[in-house]
Structures are given as C-alpha cells and as structure tokens.
Amino acid sequence: MAIATVEHVERRARVLKALDGAVGLVLSGDVAQPLHGPWSADPYFTYLTGLRDEAGAGVLFDARAEDPRLACVLLLKPRNPEMEVWDGYRDPISLALRERLGFTSIKRTGELPRLLTQALRLRKRAACLHPFAVYDGPVSPDLALFRRVAERVPGVAIEDRTNLLRKMRAVKSEAEIALMRRAARVTHKGYARLLAMLAPGVGEQQVQRVLDEVFASQGGGHAYGPIVGSGLNGTVLHYKANRGPVGEGDLVVIDAGASVEGYACDVTRTFPASGRFTPDQRAVYEVVLRAQEAGIAAVRPGARLSDADRAARDAIEAAGFGDFYPHGIGHQLGLEVHDATPDDPLEPGMVVTIEPGVYLPDRALGVRIEDDILVTPAGGENLTASIPKSIEAIELAMRR
Ligand code: GLY
Ligand code: MN
Ligand code: MN
Numbered sequence: 001m002a003i004a005t006v007e008h009v010e011r012r013a014r015v016l017k018a019l020d021g022a023v024g025l026v027l028s029g030d031v032a033q034p035l036h037g038p039w040s041a042d043p044y045f046t047y048l049t050g051l052r053d054e055a056g057a058g059v060l061f062d063a064r065a066e067d068p069r070l071a072c073v074l075l076l077k078p079r080n081p082e083m084e085v086w087d088g089y090r091d092p093i094s095l096a097l098r099e100r101l102g103f104t105s106i107k108r109t110g111e112l113p114r115l116l117t118q119a120l121r122l123r124k125r126a127a128c129l130h131p132f133a134v135y136d137g138p139v140s141p142d143l144a145l146f147r148r149v150a151e152r153v154p155g156v157a158i159e160d161r162t163n164l165l166r167k168m169r170a171v172k173s174e175a176e177i178a179l180m181r182r183a184a185r186v187t188h189k190g191y192a193r194l195l196a197m198l199a200p201g202v203g204e205q206q207v208q209r210v211l212d213e214v215f216a217s218q219g220g221g222h223a224y225g226p227i228v229g230s231g232l233n234g235t236v237l238h239y240k241a242n243r244g245p246v247g248e249g250d251l252v253v254i255d256a257g258a259s260v261e262g263y264a265c266d267v268t269r270t271f272p273a274s275g276r277f278t279p280d281q282r283a284v285y286e287v288v289l290r291a292q293e294a295g296i297a298a299v300r301p302g303a304r305l306s307d308a309d310r311a312a313r314d315a316i317e318a319a320g321f322g323d324f325y326p327h328g329i330g331h332q333l334g335l336e337v338h339d340a341t342p343d344d345p346l347e348p349g350m351v352v353t354i355e356p357g358v359y360l361p362d363r364a365l366g367v368r369i370e371d372d373i374l375v376t377p378a379g380g381e382n383l384t385a386s387i388p389k390s391i392e393a394i395e396l397a398m399r400r
Contacts, residue, residue, distance in 0.1 A: 002261045003175050008050050009102040011168065012072050015048070015129070016063045018164050022127035023119045024061035026165070027141045031055040034086070042141075043335045044130060044165050049074065049101065052262065056109060061127075062119040069104040073115065078108045120149045120156045127161040131340075169340035170332050171349040176263060177374065180334070180351060183220065183265035184372065184383045186258035190214040191269060191387045195397045200248040200273045204228040207254065208242045215258040223264035224337040226256035230273065234366030235359040237327060246273045251281055253357075253366050257337070264337045266353050267384050268370035275398035277391055281365060284321070285391060288358050288367045291315035295329050295354040299373045299380035304345050305329055305352060312356040321358045330354045333372055350375045351383070 015024065026048055028041035041052050048059050056077035065071045079090050091097050093106045107115070120126055126146040133140050139147075143158065150156040172180065190211040197210060207228045215221055229239040230246040234253035246252055250273045257265035270285065272278070277285060295312035309329035316325045330353035332339040339351075346352065352375070357368030369389060373380040388397045 001175075001178075003050060003173075003179075005050065005100065005102040007173060007175055008048060012048055012059065012061075014168065015164065016061050016072055019061055019063060019127050019161065021064050021123060022125035022159055022161070023116070023123050024127045024129045024161065025116065025142045025145060026059045026061075026129050028054050028057040029141070042130070043340070044169070046262065047165065047169055047335060051101070058109065058112065060112065060115055060119070062115075062123065064123060065119070070115075072103065073105045073107055074101060074103045075107055075109045075112050075115075078110060116145065117149050117153060120146070121153050124155050124157060126150070126156055126158045127164075128158060129161055129165050131162050131166065132160075163343050166340040167342040167344060169334060170342045171347055172334060172351060172374075173349075176334065177349070177351075179261050179263040180265065180372070180374075181383060183223065183258045183260040183263050184267075184386075186215055186218040186220045186260060187256070187265040187267050187384065188387050189218060190256065190258065191254070191267070192397075194254065195271065195388065195394075198246070198252065198271055198273060198398065199275070200246055200250070202246050204230055204233070204242045204244050204246060204252075207246070207252070208256075211254075211256050218258065218260075220258040220260045223257045223259035223266060227253065227268075228256070229253045229366065232361060232364040234270070235361045235364070236366075237357075237359070248274060249278065251277075251285075251365055251367060253368055255368065255370065257372075262335055264333055264335070264339075265384065266333055266337050266355075266370060266372060267387060268355055268357075268368045269387060269389065269394075270367045270369060271394055271398065276395055280363075281367075282391060284358055284360070284365060285367050287316060287319040287321060288356055288369055289389070289391075291325075291356040292354055292369045292371070295356060296371065296373055296380060296382060299346065299352060299354065299375060301347055301375060301377060302345050305331070308352075308354055312354070316356060316358060321360075324358045324360055325356060326359070327357070329356060330370070346375045348375050348377050 028045040130140040228242045231250040255268040291312040295308040298308040298311040355370030359366045372383045
C-alpha cells in the first residue's frame, strides 16, 4: 500500500499550522524534456501530495484565507488536449479528483500570480519551504517567486522556514517505515540471488541484471544508479559503468537498493568473487566491519551523524587506513536516497545510512559496508541486517 491520502492531508495540515499565518508555496518543478527518461516531481511536492507526475504544479498555503477552502490550494497546469496526445491524458478538475487527492480546492496554475500576490499583500509574510540553493546554484523556486511578488508589493518579509519540511520528511511515519521495510526485503532478495551466482568469470553487468530483475519483479526498481565494481573498480566511489569482468581474486563492491512506492533502500556489500576472503582481504574487511559496527552503535536519539562518523573513523584510523576513507559516514534516507536533512540531531523515526569504506587502488581492493538504520527511542534498528555481512555469513551463503 502506498501512503494513504489521509496522511497527505495530515501533512499539509501540519504545515499550515506551523506556518502560523505566513504564506508558503511548494512547487513540483518544470516540465521534463521529451524523451529524456522518466520525470519525477520535486520530492517536497510529492511528500505533500503523493503526486509524482504533475509537472509545473504547486501547493499554496495561506492559513488566513478568507474562504477556509482556499487555505491550501493545489495548482495544476492547464490541460492542453493537443499536448496530451504526446504526453498522456490528464484529469479534469472535478469532485472525484479533489476527493482522490484530499484537497478542498484545486485550481489551474494560471491563477497562481493573482492568488499569491493577493495572499502576500494581506499577510505580508512569505515562508520559504524549499531548501535554499548554494550561491552558484539556481535560486530555490519559492524564493524566486516571493522575490518577484516583493518587487511589486512593499513590505513583504521573506522568512527562512526551510527546516520545517526537511524535519517532517526526515521523521518517518509508520506507513513510511513499512514501505522502507518492504524496500529492504526486496533488496535482500536481490542480494540473496546474486550471492548464489557471483563467481569469477561472470561480468559486473550480469550481477547488475540479477538485481534489475529481482527489484522489478518485486514491484520495485533501483532507488539509485547501482554500483557493481570488481577489483580496482571497487575502489571508485561513484563507479557506474558496471561493465568489467569479475576476476578470480577480486573483492566485488555492490552498492544497490530497491525503491518501493518511492521509498529507497541503500545497501552496500563487499563479497569475494571466489566465495572465500584471502587473509589480506579479510584483514581490511574486518577493519571496515568494526568501523561500521562502531558507527551503527553511535546512532541514537540526540546524537548526530558526525558522532557516528567519528566512531567509525577512529576505528579506521587506528588500523592505519585513515587516508583511505575519503567520504562521510552516511546520510538520511527516505523518498530520496540522499534524503532531506534537517538541522536537528537524530530523532526516533529518522532513517540514516552508515557506510564506511576503505579503498586501496594500489592493491585493487575496495571495501564498503552500508546498512540502513532506523533511529528508535532505544538507539537504532538495522533495517537491512538480514543481508549477509559477517565474513562467516558471506562465505556460508556463497558456499556451493
Ligand atoms: N548509493 C549512494 C550512497 O550510498 O550514498
Ligand atoms: Mn549506497
Ligand atoms: Mn548511501
């Protein structure tokens, strides 16, 4: 089951309340180029509406609207019957659509300039909900529109409320956690299948195909571009060619996770192609595993990801590999693989990845181990723990 409409209604009600009379706007993003692959709405828009395929749309929040039905308005771009022949057929605005999406008010985007300008003329407070861009990136979409209104309406104050949706998205509901557990189960099935076929002589591409097939057959897909890197390729952090051979003595780094109803799983495992770790590989693997366990143990309410990073990094530095762990410990996970990241420390309901690694190109040897940890009141629950990770469990699973 996907997220229920009523949960989207509740999310919007929370935003409306938290805005405390300020006007907010969340936009789905521009229309994609035709033939450029699947388009997906801005995840902040999807989070509030459940809609993934409505380009050029928005949600306008104005809690003090005179007509309470206009406190939260869904704006959809106009229908264009000639374009629908190219891009697909779209719904008319109707009672059925309002009920399906849980909005009391759906309008066409042609009304946005008037509605937004009027709301800001009366309320004088515009709340930025989309994250701010870094200064050499494009200005965030709501801020760009608020500035255009502020040029025409004196006295509009623009506020930073960017932590509001980030925080809401980071703390997962029961329904979201259930979907993430499903994504973890599908991911486990993919790894179980590839453990049964991984051997010297297979190609990285064949390994990826196993994952493609399992994820697709379970109603999911890849949550992100998968990495299957054997030997030297396993030392390249964002390797994505997945076209090399798997050699006899290689370690194979596989970073792949399924997506279910838009929610991501993100797992990395490192397996010996031969089914047995050499003493050399075992030594490095044990360091990374110890570091990862230390990182996971540091996940608890009130901690920060930097605490987990420190714990894992200490273990890697103590083993003399400090210069070979060039990335951070992990990230929030959810609707996006690198999910909305609030300013606040960890809280129950957040899901983070813990993924230290050691990469030794001179030895054509890379090791990364990544799990998804749900923050609980007591600490953390590893959602991906069932995927073989200890040396014994991996060698057992690969014994044929
Ligand atoms: N798969 C992307 C990451 O681990 O962050
Ligand atoms: Mn990953
Ligand atoms: Mn990750």
